[in-house]
Amino acid sequence: DFKMSLEEIKPQFGVDQSGFDNRLSGGFIDYGAGFNTLHEDCKALVENLKNSETTSLLSVLLSGERGAGKTAFAAKIAMESGFPFVKMITPEDFVGYSEAGKLAKITKIFDDAYKSPLSLIVLDDIERLIEFIHIGPRFSNHILQALLVLVKKKPSNKDRKLFIIGTTSIKSILSELDLVDGFNVNIKLPLLKEKEEIVEVLNSISDDEATNQDIATACPNIPIKELILIAEMAIQKGGGVLSTDIFLECYETTR
Amino acid sequence: DFKMSLEEIKPQFGVDQSGFDNRLSGGFIDYGAGFNTLHEDCKALVENLKNSETTSLLSVLLSGERGAGKTAFAAKIAMESGFPFVKMITPEDFVGYSEAGKLAKITKIFDDAYKSPLSLIVLDDIERLIEFIHIGPRFSNHILQALLVLVKKKPSNKDRKLFIIGTTSIKSILSELDLVDGFNVNIKLPLLKEKEEIVEVLNSISDDEATNQDIATACPNIPIKELILIAEMAIQKGGGVLSTDIFLECYETTR
């Protein structure tokens, strides 16, 4: 059952975790072997940093299409790290902020992290943090420059460790902006492409395995976000029951 | 008779609805089967959100040419929702505002919405909200970035529901600006293209069915806004009577 309790994965030391709870409130599905490997890789990197005698900074860039589940994945890693300082830097907290205000808040979070023995910071949706838009293109160079430096800046005290997870759906552009180079490790979160993966997700929403199989065959390469939303809409429309036809109908209207 | 009372569709809980009243003061015409389907689809989405256990945010982008009736349609949906918090964010309220002032007001409205159990926000004429102009092109990146985040940001409290309706007449450009992706559902409101649709609208203005038929034949693919204005002008010119000739004369002068 995927409605597992989140209690088990909360960090221990009074950490501000509202941002993470919210992200994982719908539960977290480990939807297959490929996904699991990525999950384990990331956890290993966190352990690496924790145990290293010399490395004090490790950074991972998580890329993938819109709705692939990047933010949820990053939140999961953060919750499981058990680090006393975990913090999500997300554009949702910056709506209406001036560039200077945003910059000050980001800087403050990193400064706080440098004071904790073990810290994990998620830089969520980097394109939104730097206010990137293709037309122009335009972006906040001040925030970009700050991130370029911050992802490479080690805590000045040798005993402090910092793990950084960045998420983006436009990795190729971040690369042009010199930001990809700054991360030590690159991980790509794919869409749901194997039939079994899609079935696995649907199983956690509806019990009718046959229907789930049908749907999975009809909609390959779907973002998990879209899959869950459409399934919900279809169940409502179907009076509590998920049918392939209604699912496909809803699938069309969201295109 | 299309001069139906608006009283019936007012939201119940003391909501600020001046913006909506004004938009619908000329009455609301359900001008045919195609239009009715769109109307019902939208109402169903609102119901979906209201009843969902897991979905807390649903957003619809309403596109269509200038004068197609988008704002009136959005206002109608809002009035019919029965949600305690309904609010129209319209460029008409921002004339003379600075970018910062505009941003502050938009943010405030969303923050208020997050505090209500059921909220509906109309982002009217998004191109004007972001001050878009083709030459350049120029637009307020700050407001665009805020909208990019706001249309995807769920209320932090799981029990709060938010329905967002955006309207635009330049969907392809909003798409380049990454804003279309942010909406869950896309609906296109077409011009009056079937003869019956035009007749239906004219019937609500003048009783002479034959003339209405003539006019409908002569002017296919007309925005409802233009149709109503020209009919009014023609009736005045005709001393209270609508004739095809005078209608076509007025039709010419507005080109």
Next chain:
Amino acid sequence: DFKMSLEEIKPQFGVDQSGFDNRLSGGFIDYGAGFNTLHEDCKALVENLKNSETTSLLSVLLSGERGAGKTAFAAKIAMESGFPFVKMITPEDFVGYSEAGKLAKITKIFDDAYKSPLSLIVLDDIERLIEFIHIGPRFSNHILQALLVLVKKKPSNKDRKLFIIGTTSIKSILSELDLVDGFNVNIKLPLLKEKEEIVEVLNSISDDEATNQDIATACPNIPIKELILIAEMAIQKGGGVLSTDIFLECYETTR
């Protein structure tokens, strides 16, 4: 005699009309059938709005080359409307204003208009109001956006009526700026192109019909502004008498 008294066409209710008086201080010549038709059309539109039960906003865009007489024409319509609130928004009143100051003043005038039962606003020389220049091109996007909204914004009170006249000599560019679409009606004021039109204007300045005919033959397609200025210069040079030769001489020096 074209030196008719302006007293008769002043609005009745203590309206600020300095702007209009000044524009018409040289008198107003109805120089032919074509011109007269435009004049009557405009007056009819004003009447339309006054008498309409449903229409609360009507807007006309007056285009034509530099010196064609657009501002004078708009002032004339305004004076003849008899509306209690008539106001000219002209770049001449904004010299040295900041963008914000300009915006505030424009907004104020519209807000005042919304409080009057019948209002007429002239947006004179829109390209100058938005500080447009071809090189770049550059313009004030803030003021443009305000105008884009204002020309379409109805008074919130259903009993208030607003008539807007815009003038421009670069209609094709305003069209690219999406501003032409915002106006309900488009009227083009041509240069003086018929011989009789030119003679009509000259008759109001000098009595020698034969000479006036000669000049009219020599200078087709002249802006009324230029025609009147050159005639004045020629009369001075000719010691109070208008001769074709001197007129043509002056005509050359102003090219």
Next chain:
Amino acid sequence: DFKMSLEEIKPQFGVDQSGFDNRLSGGFIDYGAGFNTLHEDCKALVENLKNSETTSLLSVLLSGERGAGKTAFAAKIAMESGFPFVKMITPEDFVGYSEAGKLAKITKIFDDAYKSPLSLIVLDDIERLIEFIHIGPRFSNHILQALLVLVKKKPSNKDRKLFIIGTTSIKSILSELDLVDGFNVNIKLPLLKEKEEIVEVLNSISDDEATNQDIATACPNIPIKELILIAEMAIQKGGGVLSTDIFLECYETTR
């Protein structure tokens, strides 16, 4: 002798004329028939305005290459006008001014002019006033827009007359900036191109007619500014005497 007294051409009514005195301190040479015609034409325009019953604003744009003598010519016309209010608006007075400060000062001068029965304003070196530079191109759009309006704005009081002289060495660019159209009359001040013109200027500096003839033959199409400077340098170098060889030597070093 060209060292004629300036006393005779000073305006009568306590006008601020330091700007003009300075410009003409080296004397003013009427160097030939062509030049004289331009001079008389301008004086006639000033008289025209003074005597006109209907024209309240007349504007002249004086164009010509760098050093052609435009500013001196404009100053001369201003001094000779006898107008109680004559004022030169020159970039030399604006060094170190902000755009806003510059704008305020220009506006102030025009406002003062509107209060005087007869005013003459010189807008000297318009390209510098608007801070134009070819690369970009860049210029102050605010100041340009102010000038675009000011050169066409009549004094609001019918009894006030305003004469405006603009000078520029880049007329074709001012034309692209829509500024040339705003002037009623266009006058081009040529370089010294006739041999007699050059000799006339040299005569006022040195008495040796033969040498002056030689030099004039060797250097056609020279700006008067350059001619006078080089002659001075050559006389110094020649120990008080002007020789063709030394003149040509100096002529080379200034290329």
Next chain:
Amino acid sequence: DFKMSLEEIKPQFGVDQSGFDNRLSGGFIDYGAGFNTLHEDCKALVENLKNSETTSLLSVLLSGERGAGKTAFAAKIAMESGFPFVKMITPEDFVGYSEAGKLAKITKIFDDAYKSPLSLIVLDDIERLIEFIHIGPRFSNHILQALLVLVKKKPSNKDRKLFIIGTTSIKSILSELDLVDGFNVNIKLPLLKEKEEIVEVLNSISDDEATNQDIATACPNIPIKELILIAEMAIQKGGGVLSTDIFLECYETTR
């Protein structure tokens, strides 16, 4: 053993050296003949300046790819100089600074240097200091202009000596920005390209010479930064032992 004590190379006179200590906290490896030559060359230049009677300013630009070890190298030279004033100007200290704030701090450091008899300033990561980004391209022209002047400005007092080391990984662009010309000497720090160089570095981390040889053969042209990080990760993964296979695995994940 490369864990040599840093005590020996600390400057004597109470210099602020936190920046340098931090950079060299992982030890400093002299990994071969080529590297050693560069090291000696730089030390000679420092000595040159110290002993010169006439030269008061010497500047070196250190270029090389990301992670080549430029900052560590510059820090090493600085520590070994024995100069009483050594200071690193690094973007890491400027996160969240405004352009003006950054400029003020840079200026202050140079002003302090001019007051010390012997000073050494490291301008680390110049592209970050000037906030350069390829898209646009964009950069802070104010900071660039300050650096253009500062790298050439001699202490006003003849007895003061200043040594400047700049580091960059985009020398060709700094060249377009006229900044390379400003430095007296150019030094390029290559990647680890000789097999012996790589082995030398690995020896300082792990004792198994054979494995080190294998790895060196497999990964030519690697930045020292990457080499050290991957080796650390591999050792952790290998339970404290470095194996070629695990190294290459980690090598892949960081691509």
Next chain:
Amino acid sequence: DFKMSLEEIKPQFGVDQSGFDNRLSGGFIDYGAGFNTLHEDCKALVENLKNSETTSLLSVLLSGERGAGKTAFAAKIAMESGFPFVKMITPEDFVGYSEAGKLAKITKIFDDAYKSPLSLIVLDDIERLIEFIHIGPRFSNHILQALLVLVKKKPSNKDRKLFIIGTTSIKSILSELDLVDGFNVNIKLPLLKEKEEIVEVLNSISDDEATNQDIATACPNIPIKELILIAEMAIQKGGGVLSTDIFLECYETTR
């Protein structure tokens, strides 16, 4: 001997000359006939202005490649002028200044100059004063416009004389920026290209004529700045003696 005393060429009247002293502290070498001619020409121009009855402003633009000796040359002319007011406007004094602050200081210096009977101002490194950079290109238009006016603005009092020397290494760009036209005279300072010139400079540093001849043959077309620096480095490296081999070695490292 080129270590001549600077005492003899200091201006007499308590002038601020720190800027000039500093520039010439290494002595000044008159390295050949070509150089001497330029020197004499400039001195003659200064004398010209001093003695002229009519000319009150003379300006010279000194161009030449980086390190050609422009600033030293300008400082020399300034020191030898004997003018009571001599001032160097150099970017070195503006590091960290805002555009407005820089503008104010430049304006102040010129205003002070207008109050002195004889003034000489050096506008050193004009490209740096206007913050020019090729990419874009970018520059401070405000400062450029100020310089465009200031180099042509005569002291308002006829008895005041002002000599201006500008230096630049990008004359062709200053020409595009209309700044070259503003100067009365253009002088180009070439690199050291004749063998004798190079020998002359080396003689002032080392006594071994044969070696100096060898070096001069090997390095034609060298900037004097580079020649002196390399010679110094080579002497140090050679233990106090200048040898051709070591010179060429140092010559390579600075490329």
